[in-house]
Amino acid sequence: xxxxxxxxxxxxxxxxxxxxxxxxxxxxxxxxxxxxxxxxxxxxxxxxxxxxxxxxxxxxxxxxxxxxxxxxxxxxxxxxxxxxxxxxxxxxxxxxxxxxxxxxxxxxxxxxxxx
Amino acid sequence: xxxxxxxxxxxxxxxxxxxxxxxxxxxxxxxxxxxxxxxxxxxxxxxxxxxxxxxxxxxxxxxxxxxxxxxxxxxxxxxxxxxxxxxxxxxxxxxxxxxxxxxxxxxxxxx
Numbered sequence: 001x002x003x004x005x006x007x008x009x010x011x012x013x014x015x016x017x018x019x020x021x022x023x024x025x026x027x028x029x030x031x032x033x034x035x036x037x038x039x040x041x042x043x044x045x046x047x048x049x050x051x052x053x054x055x056x057x058x059x060x061x062x063x064x065x066x067x068x069x070x071x072x073x074x075x076x077x078x079x080x081x082x083x084x085x086x087x088x089x090x091x092x093x094x095x096x097x098x099x100x101x102x103x104x105x106x107x108x109x110x111x112x113x114x115x
Numbered sequence: 116x117x118x119x120x121x122x123x124x125x126x127x128x129x130x131x132x133x134x135x136x137x138x139x140x141x142x143x144x145x146x147x148x149x150x151x152x153x154x155x156x157x158x159x160x161x162x163x164x165x166x167x168x169x170x171x172x173x174x175x176x177x178x179x180x181x182x183x184x185x186x187x188x189x190x191x192x193x194x195x196x197x198x199x200x201x202x203x204x205x206x207x208x209x210x211x212x213x214x215x216x217x218x219x220x221x222x223x224x225x226x
Binding site: 004033035041042043044045048056091102103104105106107108109 | 147149151156157158159160163203205213214215216217218219
């Protein structure tokens with residue numbers, strides 16, 4: 001398995017623009033998580049899905065953020081409009097039946113810079 | 116509110132030294148504690164701990180959990196420059212589906 005795949009790896013955008021981050025979880029995993037990582041706040045859970053259904057979005061900072069999971073192999077995190085304070089590394093992670101032994105598997109992350 | 120606190124925030128040691136990283140937690144209905152190593156990219160899994168007093172070991176790394184005092188330690192012996200990374204602790208609480216992460220300990224090993 002290729003692991004959790006995220007795209008793009010880097011994104012630089014201007015304030016006010018829409019940004020879409022993409023994630024392909026490991027095949028067979030039924031949980032998908034979106035995290036944001038900054039130096040100040042560390043890893044913060046934004047939202048997670050179980051079997052494509054959003055379970056907890058309490059970590060989504062505000063209405064500018066939205067996430068979807070239209071099927072078991074794809075999820076998006078959208079920021080509209082983007083702001084400089086959204087600059088961070090965004091990680092997607094997935095987990096499945098082996099979670100009891102291995103926890104999550106993380107993707108390589110998308111480094112977002114909003115200027 | 117559930118909380119995971121790691122210490123120290125950063126650490127600089129020389130190759131060959133032994134280091135101990137700490138993770139304390141306050142999580143409702145604790146289920147498990149995980150350690151991850153993060154270099155330049157994604158965190159990679161090291162250990163999962165669920166029972167007190169049972170040491171998990173992998174090469175020069177080892178970890179143990181104390182569920183009474185609500186903490187875990189990660190030990191690295193004979194450190195190497197390749198051990199330089201951020202070490203993250205995460206705790207699974209009552210939801211059973213998500214982990215709460217600490218802000219990490221940044222370890223730098225100098226030759």
